[in-house]
Amino acid sequence: GAGVSQTPSNKVTEKGKYVELRCDPISGHTALYWYRQSLGQGPEFLIYFQGTGAADDSGLPNDRFFAVRPEGSVSTLKIQRTERGDSAVYLCASSWDAKTGELFFGEGSRLTVL
């Protein structure tokens, strides 16, 4: 499809396990973003990539969270030693240019940590 694709759509894991969430942005979009949406809350910024590099990772909550975008397209959000508080919907978005302010969001990956 032409939109932002995120996999898996749902992930259930146990506390302490490692999780990877994948994002396929819209073709040609250079900017890629990860947000996290907890129940009853709005999306919260995690990290922003311009090309291959993380231009702003100030929203990552701690060093258990890490994200990569090695070829400037697909991105993977990695969470180590998951905790129950990590349960949320992880949203990926992309845009032509960060200065437009228009983000195209995927449907999200719902993570449940038991």
Added chain:
Amino acid sequence: AQSVTQPDIHITVSEGASLELRCNYSYGATPYLFWYVQSPGQGLQLLLKYFSGDTLVQGIKGFEAEFKRSQSSFNLRKPSVHWSDAAEYFCAVGDMNTGFQKLVFGTGTRLLVSP
């Protein structure tokens, strides 16, 4: 720090009636304001944005919003609601200095449309 307040968690509107969703922001400089809609099974979609100029901005799906600096508000309006407008609506503020990548969202307002 920037913040956004959406005081209404839920709103129910009859189909065909007018709609206004409230949004208040806190930001020290000129804000860059957005409304996004999240429909079931779909990603967040941009409805409209305000950067500068005319304080009444038109968006997609018949929505408009008015920026009122004196009230620190950016309320979303639609003159006649359709059943397909039932969704969650998020107001967000961006920062020109960070290039809009770090949007701050409100907690959202869920719109229910009654027949």
